[in-house]
Amino acid sequence: MIHKIVAQVTRNIELRSEDTRKQYLDLMAQMAQEKPTRGQLGCTNLAHVMASQDDVGKLILKDTTSGLNVGILTAYNDMLSAHQPYYRYPEMIKQQLYKYGISAQVAGGVPAMCDGVTQGYAGMELSLFSRDAIALSTAVGLSHQSFDAMVLLGICDKIVPGLLMGALRFGHLPAIFLPAGPMATGISNSEKAQVRQAYVEGKVGDAELLESEVSAYHSPGTCTFYGTANSNQMLLEAMGLMLPGSAFEQPDSNVREKFNEEGCEQIAHNAQLSMHKQNSAIQLGHLVNAKSIVNAIVALLATGGSSNLTIHWIAIAKAAGIQLTWQDMHDLSQVVPLICKVYPNGSADINAFHKLGGTAYVFNELLHAGLMHGDVLTTTQKTLAQDVIHSTRHWQNYYAKKVKSAQQKQVLATVKMPFDEKGGLTLLSGNIGQAIIKVSAVKPEHRIIRAQAKVFLDQLDVIKAFQNNELNHDVVVILKGQGPKANGMPELHKLMPVLGSLQDHGFKVALLTDGRLSGASGKVLSAIHCVPEAAAGGFIDLIHDGDTVVINAETGEMNVLNVDWHERTPQYKNIKQKGVGRELFSVFRKHVTPADKGAISIDWDE
Known part of the structure; x- marks a missing residue:
């Protein structure tokens, strides 16, 4: 039944x-x-x-x-x-x-x-x-x-x-x-991840990283x-x-x-x-x-x-x-x-x-x-x-x-004795909007965070901040302007070794973004696909450095505390996407639906 x-x-x-x-x-x-x-x-x-x-x-x-x-x-x-x-x-x-x-x-x-x-x-x-x-x-x-x-x-x-x-x-x-x-099967995925994290920490160089990668993808x-x-x-x-x-x-x-x-x-x-x-x-x-x-x-x-x-x-x-x-x-x-x-x-x-x-x-x-x-x-x-x-x-x-x-038993469980009582994905809701979290790879002790926000517009800036030791504290990294309407909603995997390193050094870390991470989403709490996105006037655009952000994958909460959105002005500015053929897809960005509607740029009903 x-x-x-x-x-x-x-x-x-x-x-x-x-x-x-x-x-x-x-x-x-x-x-x-x-x-x-x-x-x-x-x-x-x-x-x-x-x-x-x-x-x-x-x-x-x-x-x-x-x-x-x-x-x-x-x-x-x-x-x-x-x-x-x-x-x-x-x-x-x-x-x-x-x-x-x-x-x-x-x-x-x-x-x-x-x-x-x-x-x-x-x-x-x-x-x-x-x-x-x-x-x-x-x-x-x-x-x-x-x-x-x-x-x-x-x-x-x-x-x-x-x-x-x-x-x-x-x-x-x-x-x-x-x-x-x-x-x-090549080298184990965990070995590959360890080398990537060692690379962002400066412990190995390009040669070691490349050798690891070609041993995985071979x-x-x-x-x-x-x-x-x-x-x-x-x-x-x-x-x-x-x-x-x-x-x-x-x-x-x-x-x-x-x-x-x-x-x-x-x-x-x-x-x-x-x-x-x-x-x-x-x-x-x-x-x-x-x-x-x-x-x-x-x-x-x-x-x-x-x-x-x-x-x-x-x-x-x-x-x-x-x-x-x-x-x-x-x-x-x-x-x-x-x-x-x-x-x-x-x-x-x-x-x-x-x-x-x-x-x-x-x-x-x-x-x-x-x-x-x-x-x-x-x-x-x-x-x-x-x-x-x-x-x-x-x-x-x-x-x-x-x-x-x-x-x-390390790979497969039963419905009666599962690895987790709930499925591997969770919907978050709150005064920021809605987002998706892939919780299946996140340990229970990392599924709840209350920390100050650090706001970025580009994933490379996050990496620079990490390299400059500016993220060595409990932090919710806010990366906005990454939604489908803004720039096609790229995946942000270059952030995973960085944030993973911070977490391994004892800091409470999370990512909140209107971009994507996909199936390789790993051990860091990541609220992704945030809607409405910044380019569509979403509240994620109004978050400031130092705001207290709560993300709770257990209860589905995603909020900024003690904030009045009406007192803030939008920060997002449209940047024309040119080069590597991106200008050819401007019509897609103009007509795309939000992530929770499938991020579709085709009108079936016209």
Whole structure:
């Protein structure tokens, strides 16, 4: 039986979304065709679709009454480790689908930038907006109206949300994500963090830091910590948009190859079923519904996943006509316990998590506790509950080696005996506004602070203040002007070694910002995504040096004490963002919604 709070939150979302969801589904029904989509094209148009294909592909494409064509949207590039494995996927997909009399074409490529490369530099200010650019690129690729199903190739931070947002506007088609998996384990994430902290303290130099970093990030595949990229994969699997158990298999494994073959077979069956039997239930726009969105958020909370997804999944839901809120997430967090510890929440990496039971274990625990909707249909044409049974058997088949229970207990807990009674994310509210805290990696003794504010406008100024010993006291660092409207809401990870060092030296430390930290948010109490942001007239802009700030992740309090906002004047000044292409995104900054509304610069309803 489903937990009453999970059921209530789901019902609240459904009621709130009744009109917008109906409008979305009506639009998808209008877009659906009774025969292959390209059958609506004129002969000249169709000739352009066929021109580049081999003889087998041309023969299938010429059959506009029953021949099906799958569009591939790929985020391949060979600069970024997570997407480099996608190099040969399109040809593999094409050859696999030929077995079923179905053709496939790369409908389009989408940009895939890496926050790990741009951290602390101007390019990071394009990062969040790249999500909407990816959604637009996905729509451009699919706008040729030549496809009957979709295969989506993307993994990392903004890529998965962007692909899904764009694909949902073609939600009358079936779709599947094919992941590529994490790189092999390098040096431990805790070792890497220690070297970073030693670097900011001046104890090691560039050579030692670089050697550490390349020992951590060393081969194709996603980063092995549980950041936004791997959180994306967790949530996609929880929603049933990829094969069960496929999220975290490494790129070069035989199991990954088998998953890819099975994924192609699945999308072939779904395309045939959707077209010839008109089974709309397995079309993307129906698979993504209030229940599957709730399942995704529950999985995020239970595993202590990325805070970025509190923004992205609101945007994804909106693309499907579903109105999700931070309050929904907060309400779920009160009853969904933390049952997973993967770095930065623990010492294990994602490979260890996978080998110890992975998604099959987590979803099985949550389903048995009534915390996930087991009846939602997935891309396998089965229910999530049925998928988990299959995935559990798969895990047992491929990982027959016994693991010590002590090792497993360091990574995975039960719902009845969790690592924390509440989920890994908390909503803060108070006279400053609202913010999100990722508490899963923050020790209980660091979750409450009352200290004086120190206000900054640039993260580099925070680092300079640290280097000048100006932060050697209990402090709440206020970093404002970092929201989506101001400068695209960059991630602020260069601050983590600095603040972590202060905390390790015995000071009480917290960060309050309208910017982001994402899945790598660590041991320092960090109130992020603050709304309203400074650029939108938020009260964060009125905080002064020396103000007493209280942040309490246990009670959800976020306040400045003894302040009258009416006596203060705004300090924020708009700075034109130019260089590294930032000026091209000025329209995004002008039209973007607040973080709690998904930071969306696309108007679905125009």
